[in-house]
Amino acid sequence: MTGLDIEITPEARDWVTRLGGSMMIRGSTRHGCCGGSASVPVADPGEPGDPAGYVSEIKEGIRVYVADDLRIEQPLTVRLEGFLGFRRLFVDGLEMAAGKSGQGESDV
Template identity: 40%
Template sequence: MAIAISRRAREFIQRKGGAVTVRLAPRHGCCGGIASLAVADAVAPDDASRYRRIEQDGMRLHIAPELVDEGLIIDLEGWGIFRHLYVDGAPLKG
């Protein structure tokens, strides 16, 4: 399996249309510096050619190539309209 998805996250993604994009997003520190964190969005990417597409559990996963097979987990947190996906799992290499 390319990426683990919790039951809660799977249901959320399916309600949003069945597509999820997992990518690296830059985060800037308050005193300089930058770190890339894995994030998940319950939408298909604008440019799917930059992602590896995987069909899993009836969903279309678009995963950034550098995140494939990294032991990541997608889960859901929050309440009501404030629910959102998050990515957890093994630390990134490099």
């Protein structure tokens, strides 16, 4: 993962620092209302329970754990959003494939 292009916004960096100084980026399956599913990237503060499936690197003073199964081919931005004390990290710039193969493709 050396040299991975990850930008952490100042707000996200400060928040993660207050929560221990580490975060993980992984895929999370989301199910649609019509039976489809998609794996979307999520970022969580903290360290993984089992770091064996992750690689890690220090970015902007934060220990970033990235799941081995994520294919990262473009720059990422981790940002913080929320209001009234509720905060969440978001990952921008990483697209992941839908869970059902062939959806939207023609067999012609």
